[in-house]
Amino acid sequence: MxxxxxxxxxxxxxxxxxxxxxxxxxxxxxxxxxxxxxxxxxxxxxxxxxxxxxxxxxxxxxxxxxxxxxxxxxxxxxxxxxxxxxxxxxxxxxxxxxxxxxxxxxxxxxxxxxxKFCISFPARTSPQNLYAKKVVDEGLLGKITLWRNRNGHDGSLSNWLPDYWYDEKMAGGGAMMDLGCHPMYLASWFLGKPKRITSMFSYFTGREVEDNAQCSIEFENNALAIVETSLVTYRTPGMLEIYGTEGTLIINGNDIKLTSKKMPYQGWFTPTELPKPLDPPLKQWVDAITLGTPILYGLEEGTKLTELLEAAYIAHKEKRQVEFK
Known part of the structure; x- marks a missing residue:
């Protein structure tokens, strides 16, 4: 037990x-x-x-x-x-x-x-994102030129988030520190080591922390990532767009479309089967302790996320581009 x-x-x-x-x-x-x-x-x-x-x-x-x-x-x-x-x-x-x-x-x-250490990266367990990673790793898109991911809800508009959620001293930030974590760690997983970042954060509801945020990141493989997150958008579907030299993948909620020069025919393809979802991170942690199974999201992954977030807030507060070491 x-x-x-x-x-x-x-x-x-x-x-x-x-x-x-x-x-x-x-x-x-x-x-x-x-x-x-x-x-x-x-x-x-x-x-x-x-x-x-x-x-x-x-x-x-x-x-x-x-x-x-x-x-x-x-x-x-x-x-x-x-x-x-x-x-x-x-x-x-x-x-x-x-x-x-x-x-x-x-x-x-x-x-x-x-x-044992595990951080909660649930977006890395979803069939849609696992499929996208498989498409990229198999080279169907060629070299990635642009990667865009959006994650949002209306928590700050509908006021269902607790008041302390907007305490910058304790939370460390707003939308980007919260929901923005998901597209940030996905960008790191897909694209590797970051090179430089810029930020544009806004305060739509006038609270202490940002509730609408966007970051642009260049990675060492020359790919650009656009990370978007918001606490002031209504019924926002999960959106992932990946553009490459030989193909394009568009995921809008459960709607998936792929086109690639490497496919036998030109046009848009919709997969009929997706990878099975992985166990939730918390289950991975329990199993790692009790059964000795692997943890996929550990210290290195958690640190890479914070590296992006820390630089994003510096870029926002100092109104400048931040380069990674």
């Missing part, structure tokens, strides 16, 4: 993670900690778990094998370094941390402790 502690209900996905873990026969939620004790006590009662007001006390418990981190992003480094030092396996909500330096601190602690 894998015994797990939930570290904070700050993130909007925390409840979903707890429900998923409760659905597994080989997992038991034993304890809860929260930087807001009143919220944590209430959640612990709902989960029928112990509440620990002191994080170090929780991490010293013998009935905690691993932790699920949903604390404010600004607290990730502090919380995860402490968890690793206590010998606890770690699953974290994205982003891994606000800076690459903090990611390096987490990585050092995790490697030293020899614990």
């Amino acid at each position: 894998l015994r797990v502690a939930m570290l904070s209900k700050w993130h909007v996905h925390a409840g979903g993670y707890a429900n998923f873990l409760k659905s597994l026969d080989n997992v038991k939620i034993t304890a809860v900690w929260d930087e807001e004790p009143e919220r944590g006590r209430k959640w612990a009662e709902e989960l029928q778990a112990d509440f620990e007001e002191n994080l170090n006390c929780l991490l010293s418990r013998d009935d905690v094998d691993g932790v699920v981190v949903d604390a404010p992003t600004a607290m990730h480094a502090e919380v995860m370094v402490a968890a690793a030092n206590a010998g606890k396996h770690i699953f974290t909500e994205k982003a891994m941390a606000l800076t690459v330096e903090e990611c390096n601190q987490i990585s050092e602690a995790v490697k030293k402790a020899g614990v």
Whole structure:
């Protein structure tokens, strides 16, 4: 039995993670900690778990094998370094941390402790994105020239996000730090090492953090990526466009169209079968601990995401192009 502690209900996905873990026969939620004790006590009662007001006390418990981190992003480094030092396996909500330096601190602690680490990259498990990666890897599009991905919802318009979501000190940013993580880590997965980045963020609802954002990134393979995300768009379908020297792939929600010079006929092709979805990242983490299976989204992937995010916010705040080292 894998015994797990939930570290904070700050993130909007925390409840979903707890429900998923409760659905597994080989997992038991034993304890809860929260930087807001009143919220944590209430959640612990709902989960029928112990509440620990002191994080170090929780991490010293013998009935905690691993932790699920949903604390404010600004607290990730502090919380995860402490968890690793206590010998606890770690699953974290994205982003891994606000800076690459903090990611390096987490990585050092995790490697030293020899614990399992997984970051939540759910977009990499979807059949549509797995199909797109397969098309690119098989060379059907030739060399990639332009990659565009959009992810959005109307959380800031409909006000279903919590007020603290817009606290820059704790969240680290707005739309790009939240939903923007998904197209950012996908861009890294598809295109490799970034070369330079520019940002255009706006404040449509007038809050402290941006709610509408776009980044343009050039990668070392000369491909350009356009990353778009928003908290102020209504019923936004997942949009992925990949243009290459020998083909084009357009994915709009569940609608997929491919054309390629390497196909036996010219015109648009719609696949009749997609790859099977991969297990959710949280299931990958549980299986890695209990069965020794691989984790696909670890320290390196998490750090690469933060590298892009950190540079994106520098570009926005300093109104300049940022080059990667």
